[in-house]
Amino acid sequence: MTHQTVTLAGCELWLLPEKAVYWPEQKALLIADAHFGKAAAYRRLGQPVPRGTTQSNVQVLDHLLRQHDCQRLIFLGDFLHARGSHAPATLAALSEWRARHGALTITLIRGNHDHAAGDPPAHLGFEVVAEPLLLGALALQHEPAPCPGYPVLAGHVHPVYRLVGKGRQSLRLPCYHIGRDVSLLPAFGAFTGGHPVRCGPGERVFVVGDGQVWPVTGGPAATGSPTNAGNAV
Numbered sequence: 001m002t003h004q005t006v007t008l009a010g011c012e013l014w015l016l017p018e019k020a021v022y023w024p025e026q027k028a029l030l031i032a033d034a035h036f037g038k039a040a041a042y043r044r045l046g047q048p049v050p051r052g053t054t055q056s057n058v059q060v061l062d063h064l065l066r067q068h069d070c071q072r073l074i075f076l077g078d079f080l081h082a083r084g085s086h087a088p089a090t091l092a093a094l095s096e097w098r099a100r101h102g103a104l105t106i107t108l109i110r111g112n113h114d115h116a117a118g119d120p121p122a123h124l125g126f127e128v129v130a131e132p133l134l135l136g137a138l139a140l141q142h143e144p145a146p147c148p149g150y151p152v153l154a155g156h157v158h159p160v161y162r163l164v165g166k167g168r169q170s171l172r173l174p175c176y177h178i179g180r181d182v183s184l185l186p187a188f189g190a191f192t193g194g195h196p197v198r199c200g201p202g203e204r205v206f207v208v209g210d211g212q213v214w215p216v217t218g219g220p221a222a223t224g225s226p227t228n229a230g231n232a233v
Helices: 038-044 053-067 088-100 112-117
Strands: 004-008 011-015 021-023 028-031 072-075 105-109 126-129 133-135 138-140 152-154 159-164 170-178 182-184 204-209 212-215
Touching: 004 170, 004 204, 004 212, 028 053, 053 088, 159 204
Parallel strands: 028 072, 072 105, 105 126, 138 152, 152 182
Antiparallel strands: 004 011, 011 021, 021 028, 133 138, 159 170, 170 182, 170 204, 204 212
């Protein structure tokens, strides 16, 4: 099985290897921290960064929407990276993508980068809201802050987990961090960094790699596969 299923407040959620969450009951796809146009913004500053990241992200989105019965796509903040992300090539790619999914309801919960970058162009047809977005039994947010009475799904942190092997071997992988009150999605964007997280009491971590999602178990001395591997640092 390529995805892992978790249940929060009675809501079944699929943790997907594409770094997105599918919510079958709501027929909704949840994505955090796409940061579209980040590479374009860096290039405008004269930085030699890779091209093609927007197209790569768009292709993954197309794949996800083909694979799952989605009526709604919800971005948990940071859709665009900066003012410089409004580059013609970036907006053209997003416009072509949106045209292929005209019937899809798309909601953006504003994150800190969205406040700086500005809302997506009106022709993309996004509903843009402030956090929290209360949907079913969950609170959807960008910032990982508790919401009284609701388990929170959030982004912002770009969580990664370090698997420690024998000797000095280690591997940092994007992860889902499922907490008691607040759970974190990995950054969806192909050109994003990561912040290491730890797995505390009552929490779960699922790492993403090689087209699959694995639960992480084991203590500081554990080694081997992701189902029995490493400590977070």
